[in-house]
Amino acid sequence: MILSQLVAGVSVGSILLLAAVGLALTFGQMGVINMAHGEFIMVGAYTAYVVQSVLGHAGISLLVAIPTAFLVGGLLGVLLEQLLIRHMYHRPLDTLLATFGVGIILQQLARDVFGAPAVDVRTPSWLQGSVEILGTAVPTSRIFILGLVVAVVAGLSLLMTHTALGRRIRAVVLNRNLAETSGISTRSTDRLTFFIGSGLAGVAGVTITLIGSTSPTLGTSYIVDAFLVVVAGGIGRIKGAVIAAFSLGILQAFIEVGTTASIAKFLVLVIVVAFLQIRPQGLFSVRTRSLA
Amino acid sequence: MSITATGGTSRPTPDAAPRTPQRASASARGTGRTLPTGKALPTGKALLAGLRRLTGGPEVPGPRHAMIGLGLLALGLLVLAPMLLTDFRLNQLGRFICYAIVAVGIGLAWGRGGMLTLGQGVFFGLGAYAMAMHMQLADAELQGLAAPQFMLTFGADVPWWWEPFRSGLFTVAAILLLPAVVAVVLGLSVFTRRVKGAYFAILNQAMVFAFAVLLVGQQATLNGSNGLSGFQSFLGFSLYDPANRRAIYLLAAAVLILLVAIAWWMMRSRFGELLVATRDAEERVRFLGYNPALIKTAAFATAAVMASIGGALFVPLVGIISPAEIGVVPSIAFVIGVAIGGRATLFGPVIGALAVAWAESSLAETFPSGWSYLQGLLLVLVIAILPGGVASILTRFRPRDGGPGSDHPHDSGQPDLRDLPDQPDQPGHSDRADHPTQPDLTVQEGDRP
Amino acid sequence: MTALSIRDLRVRFGAFTAVGGVSFDAADDEVHFLIGPNGAGKTTCVDAITGLVRGSGSVTMGGTELLGRSVQATARRGVGRTFQTASVFEQLTVVQNLDIAAGLHRRWPALLGMRRSVEPRVEQALRDTGLTELQDAAAGTLSHGQKQWLEIGMLLVQDAQALMLDEPVAGMSHDERVATGELLHRVKRGRAVVVVEHDMEFMRTFASRVTVLHQGQVLSQGSVTEVQEDPRVQEVYLGTAAQPEEELVHA
Ligand SMILES: Nc1ncnc2c1ncn2[C@@H]1O[C@H](COP(=O)(O)OP(=O)(O)OP(=O)(O)O)[C@@H](O)[C@H]1O
Numbered sequence: 004m005i006l007s008q009l010v011a012g013v014s015v016g017s018i019l020l021l022a023a024v025g026l027a028l029t030f031g032q033m034g035v036i037n038m039a040h041g042e043f044i045m046v047g048a049y050t051a052y053v054v055q056s057v058l059g060h061a062g063i064s065l066l067v068a069i070p071t072a073f074l075v076g077g078l079l080g081v082l083l084e085q086l087l088i089r090h091m092y093h094r095p096l097d098t099l100l101a102t103f104g105v106g107i108i109l110q111q112l113a114r115d116v117f118g119a120p121a122v123d124v125r126t127p128s129w130l131q132g133s134v135e136i137l138g139t140a141v142p143t144s145r146i147f148i149l150g151l152v153v154a155v156v157a158g159l160s161l162l163m164t165h166t167a168l169g170r171r172i173r174a175v176v177l178n179r180n181l182a183e184t185s186g187i188s189t190r191s192t193d194r195l196t197f198f199i200g201s202g203l204a205g206v207a208g209v210t211i212t213l214i215g216s217t218s219p220t221l222g223t224s225y226i227v228d229a230f231l232v233v234v235a236g237g238i239g240r241i242k243g244a245v246i247a248a249f250s251l252g253i254l255q256a257f258i259e260v261g262t263t264a265s266i267a268k269f270l271v272l273v274i275v276v277a278f279l280q281i282r283p284q285g286l287f288s289v290r291t292r293s294l295a
Numbered sequence: 296m297s298i299t300a301t302g303g304t305s306r307p308t309p310d311a312a313p314r315t316p317q318r319a320s321a322s323a324r325g326t327g328r329t330l331p332t333g334k335a336l337p338t339g340k341a342l343l344a345g346l347r348r349l350t351g352g353p354e355v356p357g358p359r360h361a362m363i364g365l366g367l368l369a370l371g372l373l374v375l376a377p378m379l380l381t382d383f384r385l386n387q388l389g390r391f392i393c394y395a396i397v398a399v400g401i402g403l404a405w406g407r408g409g410m411l412t413l414g415q416g417v418f419f420g421l422g423a424y425a426m427a428m429h430m431q432l433a434d435a436e437l438q439g440l441a442a443p444q445f446m447l448t449f450g451a452d453v454p455w456w457w458e459p460f461r462s463g464l465f466t467v468a469a470i471l472l473l474p475a476v477v478a479v480v481l482g483l484s485v486f487t488r489r490v491k492g493a494y495f496a497i498l499n500q501a502m503v504f505a506f507a508v509l510l511v512g513q514q515a516t517l518n519g520s521n522g523l524s525g526f527q528s529f530l531g532f533s534l535y536d537p538a539n540r541r542a543i544y545l546l547a548a549a550v551l552i553l554l555v556a557i558a559w560w561m562m563r564s565r566f567g568e569l570l571v572a573t574r575d576a577e578e579r580v581r582f583l584g585y586n587p588a589l590i591k592t593a594a595f596a597t598a599a600v601m602a603s604i605g606g607a608l609f610v611p612l613v614g615i616i617s618p619a620e621i622g623v624v625p626s627i628a629f630v631i632g633v634a635i636g637g638r639a640t641l642f643g644p645v646i647g648a649l650a651v652a653w654a655e656s657s658l659a660e661t662f663p664s665g666w667s668y669l670q671g672l673l674l675v676l677v678i679a680i681l682p683g684g685v686a687s688i689l690t691r692f693r694p695r696d697g698g699p700g701s702d703h704p705h706d707s708g709q710p711d712l713r714d715l716p717d718q719p720d721q722p723g724h725s726d727r728a729d730h731p732t733q734p735d736l737t738v739q740e741g742d743r744p
Numbered sequence: 745m746t747a748l749s750i751r752d753l754r755v756r757f758g759a760f761t762a763v764g765g766v767s768f769d770a771a772d773d774e775v776h777f778l779i780g781p782n783g784a785g786k787t788t789c790v791d792a793i794t795g796l797v798r799g800s801g802s803v804t805m806g807g808t809e810l811l812g813r814s815v816q817a818t819a820r821r822g823v824g825r826t827f828q829t830a831s832v833f834e835q836l837t838v839v840q841n842l843d844i845a846a847g848l849h850r851r852w853p854a855l856l857g858m859r860r861s862v863e864p865r866v867e868q869a870l871r872d873t874g875l876t877e878l879q880d881a882a883a884g885t886l887s888h889g890q891k892q893w894l895e896i897g898m899l900l901v902q903d904a905q906a907l908m909l910d911e912p913v914a915g916m917s918h919d920e921r922v923a924t925g926e927l928l929h930r931v932k933r934g935r936a937v938v939v940v941e942h943d944m945e946f947m948r949t950f951a952s953r954v955t956v957l958h959q960g961q962v963l964s965q966g967s968v969t970e971v972q973e974d975p976r977v978q979e980v981y982l983g984t985a986a987q988p989e990e991e992l993v994h995a
């Protein structure tokens with residue numbers, strides 16, 4: 004019983020983390036509040052749908068959809084950064100509202116193109132069924148998602164610590180002006196950071212199709228949670244986002260025992276808000292450029 | 296931008312000669328520099344100047360202009376609208392008025408106080424549900440039922456916490472006090488921890504999300520996602536009688552006008568000046584012996600009560616309240632009208648909210664998806680290009696000293712960052728602590744080609 | 745009488761000690777200068793005294809301990825300050841700025857009222873700082889020097905017992921400096937005025953007493969001449985930071 008809730012919690016946490024990890028870059032590292040991030044997730048999900056409609060085969064199309072959605076999300080992100088966000092780096096609250104406007108447009112676009120009713124993406128046969136873990140049956144797709152999250156987070160931390168790009172991103176975060184005067188192009192760094200962060204939203208969208216159906220409002224149901232994960236984890240720390248996502252997931256799973264899903268959700272949000280009262284800087288803190 | 300409306304429009308000349316008080320300067324420049332184009336200009340300009348003073352300008356209008364503005368609003372909403380509109384349209388306008396009431400509070404908290412209240416749905420919902428519970432109980436009583444209809448279908452009893460809402464007095468008290476208490480508790484805890492800017496906005500959003508989730512979960516007690524509806528009477532008057540519905544409309548319009556008057560008073564009072572000071576330089580205010588957390592909490596709580604009143608009037612006018620009316624998206628929609636109208640102005644939020652709601656419903660009737668695009672686009676464009684809202688367009692027509700074509704960075708025609716309440720300010724060392732206006736802020740980022 | 749007494753003030757930022765045991769007294773009716781090279785810890789001292797950063801040691805005024813109080817509580821005790829970067833409320837007019845500073849003397853219900861007339865103390869401050877003509881100008885449109893004066897004016901209406909000014913004459917012309925110095929001497933009556941400055945000439949002309957900080961320590965203390973003759977001061981500070989312009993010293 005405890006074990007099965009734990010497993011359920013980890014599963015919820017991994018999806019939360021996937022939705023939040025891109026934000027950990029764009030919000031956490033760059034301080035940009037991109038409310039359209041949720042819609043990028045939605046676009047990723049529809050990308051999976053389109054790829055599957057074109058390719059037919061569920062297994063192959065999933066593997067094709069992941070990189071495609073990364074590209075689509077990333078390009079959307081760069082476009083948004085280039086056209087809108089870069090003009091507003093000094094106005095975080097206005098960025099929030101303006102990108103929300105973009106979100107409204109993307110949602111309506113999805114509604115006009117794919118229709119308002121939800122569509123389904125078929126799960127490949129090798130992800131159907133379930134595996135027995137610690138005495139509970141865990142759907143294979145959930146394990147796949149967990150594996151994907153681990154891969155994404157590992158890849159991202161390697162990128163941040165071991166590559167020139169990662170060093171550039173961190174340099175720009177720590178001191179923009181200094182980075183600029185030492186020859187780092189902050190513009191291209193911003194663009195790349197945004198590309199990766201938004202691309203990860205696309206990937207998150209693909210994986211979400213494995214556990215539910217896809218509708219134009221898909222993004223709205225994830226965006227608030229995702230922001231909370233990043234804030235609770237501590238701005239600018241991927242480690243914090245990981246811990247926060249899994250804690251939230253597990254907390255939710257355990258509160259659900261004895262209450263309902265909606266009360267559990269409510270309580271989790273209340274707990275996070277209360278936690279942020281005690282530690283406004285989140286679990287881990289680091290000074291970033293434009294917030295905190 | 297516009298704010299500095301008067302003094303601020305002219306370039307800051309370092310060795311400033313005494314500046315003419317605003318009124319004089321506006322009109323003097325308006326007429327003194329008439330272009331050869333003709334004599335019609337001065338009246339046009341005078342009209343613009345008047346409009347500017349009514350709507351534009353972060354400068355709060357003086358008593359005379361406030362009275363004129365309120366009078367026009369009253370004339371439009373209390374006299375003209377009931378005369379000209381059909382019952383259906385009037386009722387619709389009543390709904391917009393509820394949004395405008397919420398907008399007045401947002402203008403105060405966000406425009407004047409710099410707190411982006413993305414969670415007004417919580418307070419709107421508190422007021423609306425309080426009113427709806429009262430009306431449900433009253434209806435049940437009239438019909439001789441033991442409990443509201445939906446509870447009977449669930450086979451549930453009236454829960455204990457519904458009971459006090461049988462009393463109209465308790466309901467009114469709850470509508471006014473409940474949001475105030477919630478906002479004060481939340482505001483004090485958040486603001487004394489110096490949570491601000493984007494964090495405050497995100498916390499608010501999480502709060503409204505949680506609230507909506509909670510409501511959806513209350514199947515047997517609040518009818519879950521269907522919400523409360525099917526009301527038959529309001530304060531003992533039948534809702535089927537058009538005359539009663541008109542009366543409710545008039546009540547809402549009168550409340551709006553009263554709240555705008557209160558907002559004007561608050562903006563114009565010392566509190567209003569202090570609120571702007573706190574918005575622009577929170578740390579600095581501390582050094583003058585004030586606690587900014589209290590100031591911000593007061594504005595936040597006022598906005599919360601206004602949202603609650605809007606919600607309470609919404610229920611008899613519209614006849615339903617459900618979680619869908621108060622979630623994350625409706626809460627942002629409350630803000631959109633304010634942003635478009637002019638967040639820091641007195642009448643901007645009201646006019647913006649009314650106009651946006653009207654545009655939405657008339658577009659939605661003919662061209663449903665068009666509205667979403669327009670709304671999104673408007674939001675993006677107004678925020679990016681015209682952060683002062685439409686009200687700031689008026690100041691663009693202000694004749695400039697240098698004549699048309701001259702381009703001074705401080706000209707108020709351009710939105711000026713000085714206006715934007717959300718400069719991130721970093722706590723800590725005083726050299727850097729809290730200085731919203733560093734030289735590099737004078738040119739507006741969004742204006743770059 | 746000693747208005748403000750600082751004993752063994754220490755401020756640490758993590759492992760870095762910005763102020764390492766500073767003691768000095770600022771007496772009423774004196775303009776006490778706090779000088780030292782960049783990074784010496786002058787601003788940090790003022791920050792600690794006014795409650796902005798946490799410091800240890802003791803800061804007393806009229807026998808009451810000030811350390812450990814919040815910024816606003818310290819302000820209410822009668823300590824006022826200005827900032828290295830002029831920070832006035834740019835969107836508000838000069839009168840509004842001053843009126844807000846006078847709020848310390850009103851009870852809170854006054855906040856609900858409107859400002860109908862210019863209070864006498866505000867009027868006095870306008871006259872003292874020469875800003876009467878500009879009283880309805882938005883503070884954001886003032887020149888740098890005028891903003892500094894407005895800040896001083898805000899201190900005056902606050903009626904602070906201890907005035908801490910962080911580089912009040914930076915960026916001012918010579919005449920403006922002289923005017924500011926004279927203003928400081930006019931307002932010092934019954935108050936302790938502490939001035940952080942880099943401008944040596946200004947210091948020599950207007951200092952009653954001087955404390956020299958270096959790397960968070962007091963290097964030297966005394967009258968202008970005593971300090972100037974201190975070889976250690978000449979070494980770390982006067983030798984490098986400023987070229988004395990002799991003719992101005994006696995201006
Ligand atoms: N919040 C802080 N965190 C870390 N170090 C700080 C902080 N504030 C100040 N310092 C450091 O403390 C030292 C003293 O700074 P301070 O600003 O007091 O110097 P100062 O004498 O006012 O210099 P200046 O004349 O340049 O204004 C500096 O080395 C500075 O970098």
Ligand SMILES: [Mg+2]
Binds near residue numbers: 726786787788
């Ligand atoms: Mg300093």
